[in-house]
Amino acid sequence: MTLVETTSREDLYPSRTPHLVPGWLRRQEPTVYPSDFEGPLSDGQLAFYDIHGFLCLEDWLDDASTEELKRESDRLGSSAQIDGERVVGEPDRNVIRSIFEPHATNQIINKLTKRPELAGAARQILGDEVYIHQSRLNFKPGFEGKAFDWHSDFETWHVEDGMPRMRALSCVVLIHENFIHNGPLMIVPGSHRVYLQCGGQTPENHYRQSLQKQQYGVPDRTQLKELMSQHGIHTMLGKPGTVILFDCNAMHGSAGNISPFPRNNLFVVFNAASNALVAPYCGLKPRPEHIASRSFQTL
Ligand code: 6CS
Ligand code: FE
Numbered sequence: 001m002t003l004v005e006t007t008s009r010e011d012l013y014p015s016r017t018p019h020l021v022p023g024w025l026r027r028q029e030p031t032v033y034p035s036d037f038e039g040p041l042s043d044g045q046l047a048f049y050d051i052h053g054f055l056c057l058e059d060w061l062d063d064a065s066t067e068e069l070k071r072e073s074d075r076l077g078s079s080a081q082i083d084g085e086r087v088v089g090e091p092d093r094n095v096i097r098s099i100f101e102p103h104a105t106n107q108i109i110n111k112l113t114k115r116p117e118l119a120g121a122a123r124q125i126l127g128d129e130v131y132i133h134q135s136r137l138n139f140k141p142g143f144e145g146k147a148f149d150w151h152s153d154f155e156t157w158h159v160e161d162g163m164p165r166m167r168a169l170s171c172v173v174l175i176h177e178n179f180i181h182n183g184p185l186m187i188v189p190g191s192h193r194v195y196l197q198c199g200g201q202t203p204e205n206h207y208r209q210s211l212q213k214q215q216y217g218v219p220d221r222t223q224l225k226e227l228m229s230q231h232g233i234h235t236m237l238g239k240p241g242t243v244i245l246f247d248c249n250a251m252h253g254s255a256g257n258i259s260p261f262p263r264n265n266l267f268v269v270f271n272a273a274s275n276a277l278v279a280p281y282c283g284l285k286p287r288p289e290h291i292a293s294r295s296f297q298t299l
Helices: 043-052 063-079 107-113 116-126 153-161 221-231
Strands: 024-026 054-057 087-089 096-100 130-138 148-152 168-174 185-187 194-196 243-247 251-254 265-272
Touching: 043 054, 043 116, 063 096, 063 107, 063 130, 107 116, 107 130, 107 265, 116 130, 116 168, 116 243, 116 265, 148 153, 153 168, 153 194, 194 221
Parallel strands: none
Antiparallel strands: 024 194, 054 243, 087 096, 096 130, 130 265, 148 251, 168 243, 168 265, 185 251
């Protein structure tokens, strides 16, 4: 596939624009980019990612690093104060939901993100140098953790952060076992190839609400049903140390955790250096650096 040439301000993926009747757009970019980067993924794994828009890598991280990550995330989770900025709580309650930018504040997590198993795999798929667009620890405590409704991350990163192209991915490190009962990540295989435009218009400082519960950038339910009737839903289960890679435009979500068992995961979003952010397409001021990095420091 050849890239359609654009100027950086041209909006290839309009969404939440005035008078828009939300429809489906075709993806304009490859999923796996041509690459000279050495990396840990086999041709078969790259082909799977290309077709389905995700890849589940069991036992990807060694036990010692997985244990260390668990210790650090427990420590950060129990000492952090919810402030609605870097540390986000569940709506209306004093329960932690996410800590943003742990790679910038914690040495162990910082080192982990640079490892070939994570950054190396991202370079291999994106065919470019990469930097961290966003990182976060997502906490889904037993009995308390709430859902993440269906969404494409790219829709938000494009509209609210000014990410021009689909050349980014999420890398999820499982800290606890993710099993059917504790609100594992669900994904619609193949959904990365279509872009569901969303209705409504982004309010200012939308991130303060959206990181607790998303109300804009939410796809139309009839379209979601059609998408899932076509492609089905895949549930990503795995033990601690499993790593899931998924495309920035893959439709995904997760249910609340009413089981007694916590489900904490580390998310690291790698973006291609050539896909650096421009001004947000919604016309509002950019979200803060700890949610969408504009420092573009390659790893
Ligand atoms: O707004 C964001 O960037 C975030 N929101 C969701 C629901 N997923 C990705 C990302 O962390
Ligand atoms: Fe997401």
